[in-house]
Amino acid sequence: MPKTLFEIDLSKPMQDQAHPGHNRWHPDIPAAFAVDPGTSFRMECKDWTDGQISNDDNPNDIRDVILSRVHVLSGPVYVNGVEPGDLLVVDILDIGALADSEWGYNGIFAKENGGSFLTEHYPNAAKSIWDFHGIYTTSRHIPGVKFAGIIHPGLIGVAPSLELLQKWNKREQELKMTDPNRVPELAASPDPQNAVLGTLKGAEFDRVAREGARTVPPRENGGNCDIKNLSKGSRIYFPVFVEGAKLSVGDIHFSQGDGEITFCGGIEMAGWIDLRVDVIKGGMGKYNIKENPVFKPGPVEPHYSDYLVFEGISVDETDGKQHYLNAHIAYRRACLNAIEFLKTLGYTGEQAYMILGTAPVEGRLNGIVDIPNACCTVAIPTQIFDKDISPK
Amino acid sequence: MPKTLFEIDLSKPMQDQAHPGHNRWHPDIPAAFAVDPGTSFRMECKDWTDGQISNDDNPNDIRDVILSRVHVLSGPVYVNGVEPGDLLVVDILDIGALADSEWGYNGIFAKENGGSFLTEHYPNAAKSIWDFHGIYTTSRHIPGVKFAGIIHPGLIGVAPSLELLQKWNKREQELKMTDPNRVPELAASPDPQNAVLGTLKGAEFDRVAREGARTVPPRENGGNCDIKNLSKGSRIYFPVFVEGAKLSVGDIHFSQGDGEITFCGGIEMAGWIDLRVDVIKGGMGKYNIKENPVFKPGPVEPHYSDYLVFEGISVDETDGKQHYLNAHIAYRRACLNAIEFLKTLGYTGEQAYMILGTAPVEGRLNGIVDIPNACCTVAIPTQIFDKDISPK
C-alpha cells in the first residue's frame, strides 16, 4: 500500500493531529506536504464533523452538532510543478475504513441547526448507525435493508486563488443578505470560530480564518460535491487555480443516495483514501475545463439491475403552487413519493428518508424543458431489501 | 405480434386518422377503443408534431413549428373495470419504427418559438436528422457519433379527472400571469386552435378544446415525462383518476439524453408501441401511489461502462449570481461545461448541444443540500464516439 502521508489519530481533534488539516478554503493555508506528479500516497481522514457523532441510539449529537467545525479536511497536498492553467489528474485508487472504526452514521439535521432537503416535513433530528461488513452495510435502526457501499469522498478539491475566493464570498454573501434571518440559512458565511487552518498561527491565522470560505458548498474547485460515483477507481481532472494545486480531501461516505438529502449526510465515516496525482500541463485551455472538475467513474460500483422509480414534478406539495422548471422541487416531490411508498412497507417516514439518504439510489433530471414542469426521478434498487417490494 | 388497435397513416394529419387521437388532456375525450385487463395490443403513433418536420437539412421547419398542434397522441384506451383509486399497470413490451420511416430528428427550438434549456446561449433553430440502423443511429449532421437507441415514449399518461384538470389549469395560469409576456412563455395555456379531440364534434368539441390542458408538461397523470429509461420492458404503475383510466401514448423517441435539453426533443420519430395493461384494484391507497406514476425500467437498456462526467453548480453563468440549491441552473452549468469540452473535439456548440439532447447521457442530482450550491452532473458515454475523447 502507498505510504501514509497524512495520519489521523481518532482520539484527537483535527487541530491536534500531526498534520492539523483544515476546515476552510483559502489559498494561504500551508500545504501539509508536497509530492511529485506520478506519486501515490495514502491520506487518512476524520469524519466530516471531527468526531462529534457517537455510535449510539441518541440523535441529540446530530441535533446539537457544531457546524462551524465542518468539514475537517486532510491536506492540502502540494503537487510539485503544477501551475494555474494546468489540469491536476487525481486517481482514487482505493478507499477504506480505519481499523476499529468500521461504522458510520446518517443523520437528519434539525431544521434550526442545518436543516435538510425535506426539513419542512422532517424538522427534527434523527440518526441511524451503520455497521460495515466488508463491502456491505446494515443498520440496527433500519431493519430489512442491506447494500454494498459505493464508498467515496464527499469532498475533494483544490485551493481557490485569492480572486476566486473573493468571488465566492461576495456572491454567497449577496444571496444570504436577501433573507438574512432565514432558518435554515441561505449560505454559510466565513466564520473564524472553530476554524482549523493547518499550521497557521497568529495574525496570519486570524486573517485567513476571517477570509476563508466555508466548505459546505461545491464550487469551481470541486469541494463538497457529494457525488457518490466518485468511488474507487475514479479519475478526476481538476482545474488548477494556485501553484501546487493544493489538493484536500475528506467527508468520506461509505455510501450515499443521489442528493445526499438528509444532509448529515450519506453514511459518514472516518477512513483512508489512496490517491495518485498527475498533471496535464496547460490542460485547462486545451480541454476547456475551467469552471468545474470533470471525472471518469471507476469500474467497481455496485451493480444493480432492478429498480423502482418514483417521479416528481415542480408543483409545491404544501400550497399546490406551480413553479417553473424547478428541478429542486421536482426531486423533492419524487423523494416524498418514494417515502410515502416505503411507509407501506412498514418504515417510519424518518427511516424511509434515511434509506434515500444512504442507499445507492439514483436521482435523475429526466425532463427539464417541458414548461412549466421539470420531471425528476429517484430510483431505488429493489435488491437492497430482504423482500420483494414491487406492487402486486 | 399483438393486434394493432390504433393505426396510423403517415400521409394524414392526426384528425384524419381512422382513430383521430388527441392533443389535449381532458376526461371527456372519448376513448378510441376498450380492452380488458390482461390484453396486449399495438398502437401506432405519429411523431409529436404531427409531421411538421422534414428529413432534410433545413431547420426552418423547426423554427416555424406550430406548437398548438403538439403532442398528437394515440388513444385514449379505455380499460374495462378500472376505476379511480386503482393502479393501472402498463407493460411496454416493445417499441419500433414504422416501415419506411426509419429516421428521426432532433431540433433546438428558436427562442421566440418554444426555446430550449440553453436558449439564451443557443437562441436559433437548428436540426439534425438521425438514421436508424437497427438498434443503432447516426446523423449526417453530427459526424463521429454512433449509439444504440434507448427507445421510449416521451409521453404516456392517463386522463385527469375534471377536478384534477381544473387544478392544472388554475396553477399553470397563475404562474403564467406572473410574467405574461415572457419569451419563451412560462406555461402553455389551453388553446382551442388546432385542438384534436378524438371523435368529439360541435359544442362538446368547443367546450373540451377550451378546457383541455396542453400536453407539454408532465403532471400527476404521467404525461410528457420524457424519461428515457421508460424503454422496452418497463412496467409503469399509473394512479387512475377516471373510469377506464383512458391511457394515451405518443412522442416516441429513438433516444434522448436526460433532460431532453434541446426541447425538440430527443430523436423524435413516428413508430409503434406494444402495450399490455392490467390493474391492481385499490392500489393507489394500498401503495400510496397517488400523485405520480411509479415504474420499473426494463432489462435491455444499452449498457455503457465508461463515462466522462461534467459537473455544474447553481451559479448563473451570465451574471455570476449565486442561487440557492437551484438544480436547474446547476444542470445547465454542467451541460454548458460539457459543450465547451465537446467543442475541443471539433464540434460546433449546436452539434455538441444536440449530442447531449440525443445520446443516452445521464443527468444526475448529486448534491441538493450543500447550501447554497446544488451539484448536478451530466455523464456522457465515451463509447458513442469513434475515437478516444479522454483528456490525456
Next chain:
Amino acid sequence: MPKTLFEIDLSKPMQDQAHPGHNRWHPDIPAAFAVDPGTSFRMECKDWTDGQISNDDNPNDIRDVILSRVHVLSGPVYVNGVEPGDLLVVDILDIGALADSEWGYNGIFAKENGGSFLTEHYPNAAKSIWDFHGIYTTSRHIPGVKFAGIIHPGLIGVAPSLELLQKWNKREQELKMTDPNRVPELAASPDPQNAVLGTLKGAEFDRVAREGARTVPPRENGGNCDIKNLSKGSRIYFPVFVEGAKLSVGDIHFSQGDGEITFCGGIEMAGWIDLRVDVIKGGMGKYNIKENPVFKPGPVEPHYSDYLVFEGISVDETDGKQHYLNAHIAYRRACLNAIEFLKTLGYTGEQAYMILGTAPVEGRLNGIVDIPNACCTVAIPTQIFDKDISPK
C-alpha cells in the same frame, strides 16, 4: 428498414421459396444475390427444421424430426470485391420475429434421434412452446419463468473453400468411423437426402449434395456456433475462404442458455435479421484471424445482476470415474446439479432441463488446469423466476 433481399413464405418448404436457400455447406452453392460492401439488408429465415415443429403440446414432432433437412439457411450472399484473405465484417443490426409468428419452441431430442447433452438422463423427446411478448417470453409448459430474449442467429457463416470442405469431411468421417454404430452418432456425414442447394439442378446438384458438409457443427467458417451473445448490435469478423465470402444465416433463437444443451435447441423461431456487410482487405493476415471468426457483442443484451451458480467437476456421474480436465463432463455435472436444485422448486427434470436450454444462463470454464478436474459452472439469473429461489 433495409430492403428485404431474402423473403420467406412460411407456408412453403425452403426449396420452394423465391430464393431456395440451402442446408449444406459447399463453395459451389450459387449465391442468392450480391451486394456491395457497406450495404444493409434484411434476410428472412425459416426456423432451422424448415417448419417441422408445431405450436402444440405434443412432442412427437420433436421425436420424429427429420434431421437431414436441417439447418435451412438463408443465403448465400455474395459480397462484391471480397476475396480469400480478407475479413468480412458483418454487423447484426437487428433481429425479430415474422408477423403472425411470434412464438418459438424448445425441444429435448430423443436419444435415438439426435440426442442431447444429458441424453443418458433424459432420453425421451420433450417440447416447450414459448410465446413472445415484445422483448419477453413465457411458456405455458414452464410456469413461473419469464425473461427477456437475447435474440441471435444460432448459425451464421461463410462458405468454405473446396479444400477446407474436404478437410472437414475427412476429419469428421474419421471420427465417425471410430464408433460407426453409436447412438447418437458421433458426427453427421454428407447426406444427399433432403439436401437443399439453392438453384442448383441436375448433375451439379447431385455432386454438391454428395459432397456438401452438414450444417450441424460450428467450424472455421463460423456456422452453427450457437453463441447466444451474437445478439443485436454485434459485429463479426469472418475469415474469407471463397470469392464473395458467401454469407449465410439461419437458426434464429429468441433466447438460449450457454451450451444449447437440449440441442433442439434454444427457443427456435422463424424470423428476420438485418445485416450490414463490409470488408477489411487482407485482414486475415493483418490480424491473424484465420481459423475462426472473432466478434464484438452488442450493447443491449438483457442485463441481470443476481445469479445462482452451480459447479461441476470432471467426474462421471454414472460410474464415478475420474476424467482428465474434461470440461464437457464438468459442465454436464454443473447442469445436472442445477437441475436437481430446480426440482426442489417443483419443476420436473425435463422442465428444469429446458430452463437451462432457453433462459440466458451463463456457462463458464472456470478452471481448466487443476489436474485432474476441470471446474465448470452454470449461472442462472434469479430474476427470471417469479419468486425468490435462493436457499434460506
Next chain:
Amino acid sequence: MPKTLFEIDLSKPMQDQAHPGHNRWHPDIPAAFAVDPGTSFRMECKDWTDGQISNDDNPNDIRDVILSRVHVLSGPVYVNGVEPGDLLVVDILDIGALADSEWGYNGIFAKENGGSFLTEHYPNAAKSIWDFHGIYTTSRHIPGVKFAGIIHPGLIGVAPSLELLQKWNKREQELKMTDPNRVPELAASPDPQNAVLGTLKGAEFDRVAREGARTVPPRENGGNCDIKNLSKGSRIYFPVFVEGAKLSVGDIHFSQGDGEITFCGGIEMAGWIDLRVDVIKGGMGKYNIKENPVFKPGPVEPHYSDYLVFEGISVDETDGKQHYLNAHIAYRRACLNAIEFLKTLGYTGEQAYMILGTAPVEGRLNGIVDIPNACCTVAIPTQIFDKDISPK
C-alpha cells in the same frame, strides 16, 4: 474490521505460523479454531506456494517450484453445531492484500514441472510481476495493460469425510495409472513429503500425510475451483461432510482469467479474507445441494461492456484431428486464436498467454451439442488496453 483469527507472518513457512495451516485435505486435520454460526472473522493467507516466488524478473523460481508444498491453506475453521447434511453458508465480506505485500505474480509452469493449459505450445517457465494500485494492477512485464482486480480465493472448501476422501484417492489413482509416466502427470497422488497438517504430530501426522488428498483439483468439497467470480460479496453454500464443516481457504488471486490457463495461476498473492459463516440445517437434502457448492456472486465485480471474443472448436491444432464435443480442446483453440491476435499488437506469445491468465477474461461454453464440435469462446475486455484494439 472483524477479528483476525488466523494470522500470518510472511517471513515464516506455513508450518511455523502461530496456526500452522495445512496443504492436504483430510478430515483428521485438527481445526485451528472454532466459531459459532453468525460469526465474522478475518483469515490471513500466504500465497499458494508458501512464498517460493520472488518479486523479480527471473522465472527460475517458477520453473523450480516445489509442488508438493502447495496449496498452503489457512484453517480449518470448525463451525459449532454444523453437521453432515447441513449447508454451510459462507459470505466473502472482503479481501485484500497484506500491508507491504501489494504485489502478485503470474507464471507459466514448465512442461516438466506442472505444465499448463498450452504447455505443448509454451513449454518453458515464464513469470510476470503485478503491482497493485488500489483496485487496479499493472505489470512491468506486460506494458499497455491495466485492469481492476476481481479478487477472490482460488481455493475455499470444507473437509471431506473419510469415505469421500477415499473415493477421491481411488478415482484419481485409477486415472493416473492409465499413463503413469506422463509429463505432466495426470493427477497428483498423496505425498507425505512437505505435507503441512496443522498441529498434528507423530504417527497421526504420518498417517494423515500418507492419506491426505492433494489440494490441486476442485472436488465435491469445493476446494481449488479457481472461480474468479467468487469475489467480494459472494455467498457460498457448501455441502457439509464432517462435524463442524472444517472450512479452509487460501490461494488468493488479485485477478484471474477464466480457466486459470497459465496454471501459476491468476495473479497469485498473499492476503487476508473476511468471512462470515452460517448454517442451513438439513440444507443438503432440502435444496439437493449434495455434490458441489453453489454460490451467488457479489455485486462489485469490475464491469466492462466492450469485449473482443475469440471462438474455438474441438479440432486438435497439432494434427487436425476431430474430437467429439471436446470443450477442453475448443477452449484451447479459442485461447490460441486470441494469442495469435494479441501478437499482432506487439506482444510475445508468452505475454499474450499471461494476459489471458490474469485479466478478467470470460471463458464460455457456447455450444456443447453440435456434433462433433464444441464451441467455446474467450472474451477479452478491450478496455484493459491503453489503445483501441479492434480490427479496423
